[in-house]
Amino acid sequence: MAIEEDMDSLYTQDGTLDIHKKPANKKKTGTWKACRFILGTECCERLAYYGMSTNLVNYIEKHLSMGTVAASNSVTNWAGTCYATPLIGAFLADAYLGRYWTIASFVIVYISGMTLLTLSASVPGLTPACNGEDCHATEGQTAFTFLALYLIALGTGGIKPCVSSFGADQFDDTDEVEKESKSSFFNWFYFVINVGAMIA
Template sequence: MGGQSSHQHLEDNSKPYTGDGFVDFQGTPPLKRKTGNWGAWPFILVCSLTPSPFSTGNECCERLAYYGIAKNLVSYINRKLHEQNVSAVRSVATWAGTCYLTPLVAAFSTDSYWGRYWTIAVFSIIYFIGMCTLTLSVTVHAFKPAECEGSVCPVATPAQYTIFFSGLYQIALGMGGIKPCVSSFGADQFDDTNTNERVKKGSFFNWFYFSINIGSFVSSSLIIWIQENIG
């Protein structure tokens, strides 16, 4: 048994191409020594600065962004857009529900047309544009209502609502494109026909969920502290 296992291990490592039937984004079998494995994990798990296809889907930043928005959203709509609590909660609940329905769109596009790589790339760009739109809507004075003066609080105009919620729903669409693809896309980087890489795949999932929780923890603590103490 030991001899057979060692022989199989040597066979696995001697193959120039992966043996599990996957192809790269150009449709060709990937070379083991140049692609996949741990070389791809920083772009999936760790923060990067540009929304290119080579830096998309990183879970830590995505979770930090999502929870950083979601946990502050009711208070922002109530205090800055001057909606009543009931209306603010309803708006946030509708948005959050949409975030968890949009993966159906991504699942269809992934399985039928684009594949995981291009689905993650396209929807990450949508996510990025939504973040930029939302940032503009809360920083540019013309895009948000004026502050309250005493008990008088001006209501947001239709244009201000449109900019704010278009950013939110672009984020919902972008998140839906990333979530059903990124974990399996990360697992695809490891060749199941290679004994060592099967073990590494298990390690990848450990780090994957660790990065999710780190992003959630930072957004639930640091971001909330900034909101309450700085603004």
């Protein structure tokens, strides 16, 4: 009887499995141990996204030689794509990969896009040639920049629909203490999103 109670307190009771498809051990996985990383990652992701997107119209207008209307249109198309791709990420997470592997895969895509965007703004040859205020981007440089931006949009699509529910998965609903912690997690989740956006 005591052994059964120990087993009940050792493993989650809601049927949650770990990454190896075994019952999740409460002492080793989940709760705030995992959520610290989830919250930190979300804060950094929002910081990167808003830090880059707020300056995007000016960058495209000045460095890629587009007019204000074309630059604004390009940014709104990109932002719309960022908010449409979560449909793809949610489908892949629910039907095939699960939240963990969807997040892990799309974070790689997101980081690749951010890396390419950084290269497009800093590496000679990928950066448009500027003479004072006057910049002339080649078609290749413009295409490289937009490739980077749309990789970021795709990466966002895999992260955005999964990360909050993945954080909630770290808590066992059958445990009263963890159930209360889950509510607290969502407060912290919203807080770190806004901290990341504010710093950006």
